[in-house]
Amino acid sequence: MTTVTLNSVLTCPYCGFAKQETMPTDACQFYYECENCKKVLRPKAGDCCVYCSYGSVKCPPIQEQRGCCG
Structure with missing residues (x-):
């Protein structure tokens, strides 16, 4: 059994701002608004x-x- 990591650091490709977020386990996240830009x-x-x-x-x-x- 594989251990699933729920935290991921999202890095904005526009401004480079990075923030750790907790990923949902029951749905995909199709949109994310950068906190910085x-x-x-x-x-x-x-x-x-x-x-x-x-x-x-x-x-x-x-x-x-x-x-x-899926």
């Missing part, structure tokens, strides 16, 4: 959520190798 982040093409695109740790479903939000 107020830009709304969306997943990159091929990624299921903002944590998979901009986080230091992939989302819980990906960590568990069961596909995201």
Whole structure:
């Protein structure tokens, strides 16, 4: 059994601001507003959520190798 990490540091690609956030375990997070520059982040093409695109740790479903939000 794999231990799932629930904290991830999101880094804004626009201003470089980074903040640790707790990832949801029951839903994907498609939007995230940067606290610093107020830009709304969306997943990159091929990624299921903002944590998979901009986080230091992939989302819980990906960590568990069961596909995201399936």
